[in-house]
Amino acid sequence: xxxxxxxxxxxxxxxxxxxxxxxxxxxxxxxxxxxxxxxxxxxxxxxxxxxxxxxxxxxxxxxxxxxxxxxxxxxxxxxxxxxxxxxxxxxxxxxxxxxxxxxxxxxxxxxxxxxxxxxxxxxxxxxxxxxxxxxxxxxxxxxxxxxxxxxxxxxxxxxxxxxxxxxxxxxxxxxxxxxxxxxxxxxxxxxxxxxxxxxxxxxxxxxxxxxxxxxxxxxxxxxxxxxxxxxxxxxxxxxxxxxxxxxxxxxxxxxxxxxxxxxxxxxxxxxxxxxxxxxxxxxxxxxxxxxxxxxxxxxxxxxxxxxxxxxxxxxxxxxxxxxxxxxxx
Amino acid sequence: xxxxxxxxxxxxxxxxxxxxxxxxxxxxxxxxxxxxxxxxxxxxxxxxxxxxxxxxxxxxxxxxxxxxxxxxxxxxxxxxxxxxxxxxxxxxxxxxxxxxxxxxxxxxxxxxxxxxxxxxxxxxxxxxxxxxxxxxxxxxxxxxxxxxxxxxxxxxxxxxxxxxxxxxxxxxxxxxxxxxxxxxxxxxxxxxxxxxxxxxxxxxxxxxxxxxxxxxxxxxxxxxxxxxxxxxxxxxxxxxxxxxxxxxxxxxx
Numbered sequence: 001x002x003x004x005x006x007x008x009x010x011x012x013x014x015x016x017x018x019x020x021x022x023x024x025x026x027x028x029x030x031x032x033x034x035x036x037x038x039x040x041x042x043x044x045x046x047x048x049x050x051x052x053x054x055x056x057x058x059x060x061x062x063x064x065x066x067x068x069x070x071x072x073x074x075x076x077x078x079x080x081x082x083x084x085x086x087x088x089x090x091x092x093x094x095x096x097x098x099x100x101x102x103x104x105x106x107x108x109x110x111x112x113x114x115x116x117x118x119x120x121x122x123x124x125x126x127x128x129x130x131x132x133x134x135x136x137x138x139x140x141x142x143x144x145x146x147x148x149x150x151x152x153x154x155x156x157x158x159x160x161x162x163x164x165x166x167x168x169x170x171x172x173x174x175x176x177x178x179x180x181x182x183x184x185x186x187x188x189x190x191x192x193x194x195x196x197x198x199x200x201x202x203x204x205x206x207x208x209x210x211x212x213x214x215x216x217x218x219x220x221x222x223x224x225x226x227x228x229x230x231x232x233x234x235x236x237x238x239x240x241x242x243x244x245x246x247x248x249x250x251x252x253x254x255x256x257x258x259x260x261x262x263x264x265x266x267x268x269x270x271x272x273x274x275x276x277x278x279x280x281x282x283x284x285x286x287x288x289x290x291x292x293x294x295x296x297x298x299x300x301x302x303x304x305x306x307x308x309x310x311x312x313x314x315x316x317x318x319x320x321x322x323x324x325x326x327x328x329x
Numbered sequence: 330x331x332x333x334x335x336x337x338x339x340x341x342x343x344x345x346x347x348x349x350x351x352x353x354x355x356x357x358x359x360x361x362x363x364x365x366x367x368x369x370x371x372x373x374x375x376x377x378x379x380x381x382x383x384x385x386x387x388x389x390x391x392x393x394x395x396x397x398x399x400x401x402x403x404x405x406x407x408x409x410x411x412x413x414x415x416x417x418x419x420x421x422x423x424x425x426x427x428x429x430x431x432x433x434x435x436x437x438x439x440x441x442x443x444x445x446x447x448x449x450x451x452x453x454x455x456x457x458x459x460x461x462x463x464x465x466x467x468x469x470x471x472x473x474x475x476x477x478x479x480x481x482x483x484x485x486x487x488x489x490x491x492x493x494x495x496x497x498x499x500x501x502x503x504x505x506x507x508x509x510x511x512x513x514x515x516x517x518x519x520x521x522x523x524x525x526x527x528x529x530x531x532x533x534x535x536x537x538x539x540x541x542x543x544x545x546x547x548x549x550x551x552x553x554x555x556x557x558x559x560x561x562x563x564x565x566x567x568x569x570x571x572x573x574x575x576x577x578x579x580x581x582x
Contacts, residue, residue, distance in 0.1 A: 073460075073470075074463075074464075074469060074470065077464070096455075097491050098472060098473060098488075098489070098490050098491055099490075099491075101455070101456055101457065101460065102460045102470065102472060104457075105424070105455075105456075105457040105458075105459075105460035105461050105464070106460050106461070106463070106464040108425060108457075108461065109425060109428060109460070109461035109464040109465050110464055112425065112549065113549060114423070114425070114548075114549030114550040115424065115425070115457060115549075115550070116550060117424070117453075117454075117455025117456070117457050118454060118455050132553070136558065137555065140558060141557065141558060141559070142555045142556065142557055142558055143555065143556050143557075143558045144552050144553070144554075144555050145552075145553040145554050145555070145556075146550050146551065146552055146553065147550070147551050147553060148549050148550050148551070149549050149550075149551065150549040156455070185469035185499060185500070186469050186470075186471065186497050186498075186499050187497060187498040187499070188495060188496075188497050189485075189495075189496045189497055189498060190495060190496040191490075191493070191494075191495045191496075192493040192494050192495070193492050193493045194492060194493035194494070195492045195493060196492070197491055197492045240508070240509040240510070241509065241510065242475070242510050245492060245493060246473075246489055246490065246491050246492070247491050247492045252454065253449065253454050261582060271558070274560070275558060282581075282582035283562055283582075284578055284581075284582050290566060290568070295564060295566045296560050296562070296564055297560045297562055298562050298563075298564065299562045299563040299564070299565065299581050299582055300563070300565050300566075300567070300577070300578035300579075300581035300582050301564070301565065301566035301567060301578070302567055302571070302574040302575065302578050303566060303567060303568055303574065304571045304574065308571055309571050309574070309575065312571060312572060312575050313575045313578070313579075316575050316576070316579055317579070320579065
């Protein structure tokens with residue numbers, strides 16, 4: 001019998017982040033699968049308000065605990081520490097976002113729990129009945145399985161890697177609440193949202209840019225993307241420099257995306273980035289170096305500079321889309 | 330006022346030299362290591378803040394004996410001294426065991442007004458250690474700091490978030506983790522690094538920090554089996570005139 005299921009109320013907990021419905025849904029789906037495997041129930045701890053409890057139930061939650069009183073990471077971690085002490089979840093999943101990482105890391109340190117950061121998948125080890133988290137290693141060319149020996153097994157999961165499951169028919173989830181004590185240790189003066197984090201996740205065509213596209217070329221790149229109805233994504237180095245917002249970072253420490261077509265432009269093709277587009281239906285790379293690593297991660301490779309190759313490629317794709325749309329029936 | 334700054338510095342393998350060690354942990358004994366790029370920002374900012382406030386800047390690193398190189402670099406870049414937290418007993422530390430060892434070393438050398446760290450490391454990359462150190466020290470944290478000022482006992486910073494940034498204020502003592510855009514990285518020549526006197530680097534052992542448990546024994550996570558995460562793409566690469574390549578590529582995708 002899997003470890004923990006003997007307790008009778010094996011709990012798989014999910015931490016939901018304010019405003020992040022997509023990531024919450026992915027985590028709840030994974031939690032429901034885990035709970036099914038260990039004979040447990042899913043409890044989601046949500047900032048209030050997030051979304052109707054019935055929706056969370058359809059996504060996989062058997063119980064909804066609303067947090068009240070604040071959402072600063074340090075304060076939420078302190079409140080969760082008390083909640084975890086009381087409920088002793090078998091596992092706790094959180095989004096690998098800047099907020100989720102801080103809450104999870106603080107909570108794990110406070111409680112002494114094992115935490116796997118930036119997991120791309122979770123499952124149950126059939127032998128031990130423990131949770132296994134899969135995490136990219138060695139630049140993304142391997143996945144390492146990591147387990148925790150602590151009472152609560154924690155993981156942050158990179159958005160976009162977990163499958164989105166169809167809504168299930170479910171009983172309305174049980175409701176509870178959790179009071180967060182606001183300490184005011186961090187005083188928030190101003191919040192700027194520079195980007196819609198959902199736009200990239202929803203795009204059918206994505207142009208991924210690396211250091212081969214310099215800041216002065218972004219207007220051109222944006223025009224090409226607009227012509228295609230595409231969104232821009234980027235490597236870590238690009239978002240580190242602030243040429244595109246952090247929400248555009250694709251890869252192990254960013255997010256995973258699954259567009260119909262990913263155009264890799266001006267990037268070398270490091271596994272840590274390319275692993276983030278494994279769900280793309282097709283990948284087309286443009287690089288002037290015929291030996292560039294990106295071609296090993298692509299379906300088709302055009303050996304040319306992107307300044308030369310991308311405009312005719314975009315025109316051809318636009319023409320193709322037009323002819324598909326005008327086809328009768 | 331004076332400002333006592335602690336900077337956490339991680340020695341990371343150069344990307345092309347990543348290799349597995351015993352127990353599927355990263356092999357950190359290989360010589361080709363360098364300072365994690367985000368930690369270079371933490372060193373540069375820590376040195377600058379300490380200098381401006383007539384304060385002190387102490388660099389800490391947990392790692393094998395050759396992690397002393399990144400501390401020498403920090404001292405060559407202006408830090409007053411370096412604390413090397415190194416012992417065979419620390420082998421196999423996960424982020425929690427690493428954070429506990431760093432915290433014990435910081436408490437032994439402290440108190441500090443400000444702890445600076447990189448936003449994450451490029452080898453494991455989770456960014457857990459800064460938050461876990463902050464938690465264990467009981468400090469507030471601002472993460473992925475891209476701009477900051479200190480006035481008296483208040484630190485004000487612009488912090489990168491997933492979809493933009495926020496500007497926040499914390500009262501010291503606090504921990505701030507540094508993003509790439511915070512400042513230019515601290516860099517020194519190999520000669521400058523080698524000229525740092527041995528006496529400015531203090532090695533701290535597990536016994537100096539208490540009973541533990543340290544290392545693998547104090548780590549709640551275990552690394553198990555690895556599987557290859559290769560590409561399953563078609564990998565058709567074309568040549569010739571661009572117009573023809575475009576047509577061929579479109580047929581494939």
